[in-house]
Amino acid sequence: MKDSRGCLDGFEVGAHGYSHEDFTLLDIETAEGLLKQTSDTIRDLLGTRPRSIRFPYMKATPELLGMLPGLGFSVDSSLYSPAESCRPYPLPNGISELPVLRDPGSGRTSYLWPAHEGKRDYGSFISLAESVPDDGTFVLCDHSWHICESRMNGIRTEEDIGKTVRGLRELLESLLDLGCQPMAVSDAVSIH
Numbered sequence: 794m795k796d797s798r799g800c801l802d803g804f805e806v807g808a809h810g811y812s813h814e815d816f817t818l819l820d821i822e823t824a825e826g827l828l829k830q831t832s833d834t835i836r837d838l839l840g841t842r843p844r845s846i847r848f849p850y851m852k853a854t855p856e857l858l859g860m861l862p863g864l865g866f867s868v869d870s871s872l873y874s875p876a877e878s879c880r881p882y883p884l885p886n887g888i889s890e891l892p893v894l895r896d897p898g899s900g901r902t903s904y905l906w907p908a909h910e911g912k913r914d915y916g917s918f919i920s921l922a923e924s925v926p927d928d929g930t931f932v933l934c935d936h937s938w939h940i941c942e943s944r945m946n947g948i949r950t951e952e953d954i955g956k957t958v959r960g961l962r963e964l965l966e967s968l969l970d971l972g973c974q975p976m977a978v979s980d981a982v983s984i985h
């Protein structure tokens with residue numbers, strides 16, 4: 794491993810496109826080439842290829858999912874499920890799907906995006922997590938840059954960063970208090 798200082802211990806680096814492309818707009822050869830380039834780049838940086846992927850914008854097609862095994866991926870997390878089905882399940886191509894929660898009634902998902910943009914309380918994710926069965930998996934989704942930059946307002950001030958981190962910390966502490974066990978995507982799949 795090239796992470797000689799162990800900064801990534803306990804974490805898993807998955808793929809999320811090469812530059813956040815909407816893969817459903819690309820022809821299949823271009824899409825496959827970009828997925829390979831993404832995997833190669835992560836391997837060059839970290840020494841290991843990514844095993845898991847979430848397609849940008851949660852936009853994956855059966856055709857895109859079908860090419861994942863040949864590129865070394867064994868887990869996808871680009872599909873939504875209601876709370877009662879939030880647990881890993883096999884896809885027809887043999888890889889595992891770890892779905893992201895989307896509540897059919899409210900349309901709310903477990904993506905932190907609206908909270909980071911001030912459109913939802915961080916606390917609202919707790920009731921979403923509570924709606925997942927005890928043997929299910931609650932996937933909390935985020936973009937690492939979102940702590941430092943708002944999509945609507947640009948680079949955050951130090952004060953805004955502090956507020957965002959506090960909101961996130963309180964949410965994570967509440968989820969731990971609920972009994973959630975944090976784990977990497979591939980680990981969540983392998984224990985099921």
Ligand SMILES: [Zn+2]
Nearest residue numbers: 813849850936
């Ligand atoms: Zn994204």
